[in-house]
Amino acid sequence: MxxxxxxxxxxxxxxxxxxxxxxxxxxxxxxxxxxxxxxxxxxxxxxxxxxxxxxxxxxxxxxxxxxxxxxxxxxxxxxxxxxxxxxxxxxxxxxxxxxxxxxxxxxxxxxxxxxxxxxxxxxxxxxxxxxxxxxxxxxxxxxxxxxxxxxxxxxxxxxxxxxxxxxxxxxxxxxxxxxxxxxxxxxxxxxxxxxxxxxxxxxxxxxxxxxVGPPADTDDDGDVDDKDYQQFNDCISGPEIAADKPGCLESDIDDDNDIDLADMAEFQRLFTGS
Ligand SMILES: [Ca+2]
Ligand SMILES: [Ca+2]
Ligand SMILES: [Ca+2]
Ligand SMILES: [Ca+2]
Incomplete structure (x- = not known):
């Protein structure tokens, strides 16, 4: 990982x-x-x-x-x-x-x-x-x-x-x-x-x-910034609730098919700013 x-x-x-x-x-x-x-x-x-x-x-x-x-x-x-x-x-x-x-x-x-x-x-x-x-x-x-x-x-x-x-x-x-x-x-x-x-x-x-961008870079523009966070926020599904909305693949950062606080922690770690 x-x-x-x-x-x-x-x-x-x-x-x-x-x-x-x-x-x-x-x-x-x-x-x-x-x-x-x-x-x-x-x-x-x-x-x-x-x-x-x-x-x-x-x-x-x-x-x-x-x-x-x-x-x-x-x-x-x-x-x-x-x-x-x-x-x-x-x-x-x-x-x-x-x-x-x-x-x-x-x-x-x-x-x-x-x-x-x-x-x-x-x-x-x-x-x-x-x-x-x-x-x-x-x-x-x-x-x-x-x-x-x-x-x-x-x-x-x-x-x-x-x-x-x-x-x-x-x-x-x-x-x-x-x-x-x-x-x-x-x-x-x-x-x-x-x-x-x-x-x-x-x-x-x-x-x-x-x-589809790399983990956390939801718009695939090479950074992880506020815009990516907006999309991440729209994608949050909660623990063990399938994240199946289009545009949310990059937000499941730990790749366990949900978007929850564990992904949030990873998102913050990957944050680069614009
Ligand atoms: Ca980005
Ligand atoms: Ca039309
Ligand atoms: Ca049309
Ligand atoms: Ca996840």
Whole structure:
């Protein structure tokens, strides 16, 4: 255990500040992104607004048409996003989520109507490492409709959908996945599950991406400061209560699946300031 944290300290000392690699992306109509104070199921920060236009020819690699993303701090990055497959950009004026930033994220979305052509999303230019990916796949006003979410090179899939739970809920409004990036790239898909309606189709509303930092450095920017403490504080679960909220992996510093006073003591020991 001691050697693990010694390694972290050495890294902090030599790397200094590094660019955070976390992104919030609202797929939908222009100029309708949530405010940067909005966290959705993940972390607050700048929301990119992209149309998710179907790009041809098909390629999972960077294209000249990629939307270049700003990170959650609003800084330019070399990370590009494009989509192939879904072609029906829809929006609804009202749904159970109406009147909030939830609506700005969820009430506009990209739809595929083909059982054999998913909405395929590609990110390129990422730093390698472990990422939390939150994929919003919820159909406003179609609570019986579900979406299939799957990642390239990862076996299996998840089924997402249902009634509006009153707030974001895993399995209802989003899929939560941990993806290890080894070549700067993530490819993933939202499609119509077996037996689903091609008339209604499957909805993809947006996504959040968070690169998992070293212990206590919740925003992966090379320091452990007040900002990390805010996130740590939001993550506290109590002894032996599973810490399963997105954005909390770095806060379980002793790696025993809860976030409690033992983690707090470790956090204070790792604190560096900005
Ligand atoms: Ca929107
Ligand atoms: Ca949206
Ligand atoms: Ca930090
Ligand atoms: Ca813990």
């Amino acid at each position: 001691a050697s693990k944290y010694l390694t972290v300290f050495v890294l902090l000392g030599t790397c200094g500040s590094v660019m955070a690699q976390s992104f919030n992306v609202d797929v939908g109509v222009a100029s309708d992104a949530p405010k940067s104070t909005y966290a959705a199921a993940g972390q607050a920060g700048f929301w990119n607004n992209v149309s998710g236009a179907h790009i041809t020819p098909f390629t999972p690699n960077p294209t000249p048409s990629d939307d270049m993303l700003l990170d959650v701090e609003g800084n330019a990055t070399g990370v590009g996003f494009h989509q192939f497959g879904g072609m029906d950009l829809q929006s609804v004026g009202s749904s159970d989520a109406t009147g909030t930033d939830d609506a700005k994220l969820l009430n506009d979305y990209l739809v595929t109507h083909s059982a054999s052509l998913e909405s395929c999303m590609y990110l390129n230019g990422l730093q390698n490492g472990l990422y939390e990916v939150i994929t919003y796949a919820w159909f406003p006003n179609e609570s019986k409709t579900t979406q299939l979410v799957r990642f390239d090179f990862v076996p299996g899939f998840k089924i997402i959908g249902g009634d509006w739970p009153g707030d974001h809920a895993e399995g209802a409004t989003y899929s939560y996945d941990l993806i290890n990036v080894t070549s700067g790239h993530i490819g993933w898909h939202v499609g119509i599950p077996a037996g689903g309606s091609t008339t209604i189709g499957a909805a993809f509303n947006g996504f959040q991406l968070h690169k």
